Amino acid sequence: METITRKSLLNRSALGFLCINHVQGCSHGCLYPCYAFSMARSYGRARDYGDWRRPRLVANAAELLAKELGRLRERPGYVHLCLTTDPFMTGWPEVTAMSLKLIGLINSKGIPVSVLTKGKLPGELADRGRFPEDNIYGISLVSLSEEFRGRWEPGATPHAERIEALERLHEAGCRTLVHMEPYPTPNLAEQDLGEILGAVGFVDSIYFGGWNYNAEAGKYARREEFYRERAGLVRRFCAERGIRCESGA
Template sequence: MIIKEIEAKTILSKSQVYDYALNPYVGCRHGCVYCYAKFMKRFTGHREQWGEFVDVKINAAELLIREIKKKRKGTVWISGVCDPYQHVEKKYTLTRRCLEILTECNWPVAVQTKSVLVLRDIEILKRSANSEVGFTITTADEKVQRVFEAGAPPIEKRIEALGILHGEGIRTYVMVAPLLPGAGGLVHMLEGKVDHALIDRYNYHYADQTYKKHGMEWAMKEDFLQEKGEELRAAFEKAGIPCQKLY
């Protein structure tokens, strides 16, 4: 793993999902084979494989203080192209410091992660006037998880973290994206732990070879994505969990 400290020029960027995105890091140790954020390699000059490098924006908090004074208040997505609570956050605490700044200034925050390290910041999240935390969980099948996201925390740990956050009164959601085989088992595991669910399809082709290598080409096909996506949406709704299928 190559970790490099860098100074960024800006920290808040426009987002099509929320008003802004904030990415304290470039790259992600999880190294999920399907990750759409692999496109970032084109802009950073990294030759390493995805999952083998992380750039640390050491001036993220200072930039944020400056930028929120100039920008219109809106919801900040932490984050769009990295996991803000990946392993290096334990040392650098950039996400925590940015979260503290946004909370103190009453900016809404939406955290998306796969890491239970987010539990470290529960007290900050509870102080936020308008925050939510989402976990990306693509399947309930541990064997499938090990194929596509071997470097990410175990499924049960993510679900347990959602339950803890939800129990503390923090709004929570699950992002099932990309929809992988075995996702149907998530519904009963998430009951009472999330406020809503989102489902999205496999949209990019970074993991095509992985699907083929493991004999799962069928899970890339439109029939599977439409049928299983609708089944999962209906199952969430039946369990009392509002769910939106994004395709």
């Protein structure tokens, strides 16, 4: 796998929390479009879509992180992996190995992590000897259709495998999350939200959000009403099962 080196790794995101992004690019190549790709292209970190899909691992990530964690004045609530790449990128075991190493490093300072992936969460995360119970493991999931995945998330792990890996961690007692954003408007994909929720009804938290940065989604005439109704459905589903619910729609 190609590598790069960086000068810093632990960053405070615009959303206010600390995060690490130890890979440049992402082979998942999401076409919603991917905000991280748009930013990378504007700042010259990716020439084009093909270049973005060739991930480069930050070879000095562990050294940088160890130094930066040591310099923190106060202990943060958590560190997030990742905002501009995917920590469990499909088909890249080097990325998975590095992510596990970095999570272990963060946890060794008494700081939990939150993880979000469109890949397969590794079973090692259930190992209580290595990772504490306050880590949160999440998958991004907005559809159960493989046709949808092929069109919008061509390099990501099939939905069923994402869910299966998440459920395995749930069964082992880990805290789990589903991030349902960008949920498609019906002109992009006709689907049954109840069926998707039913497939992930075991989780501890669900986040639901609409589809931004796409002109086609904006063209759907009943967009606001649609998202209001769907967010209500998610809230009711979560309330009935004691699942923590957040909505950005």
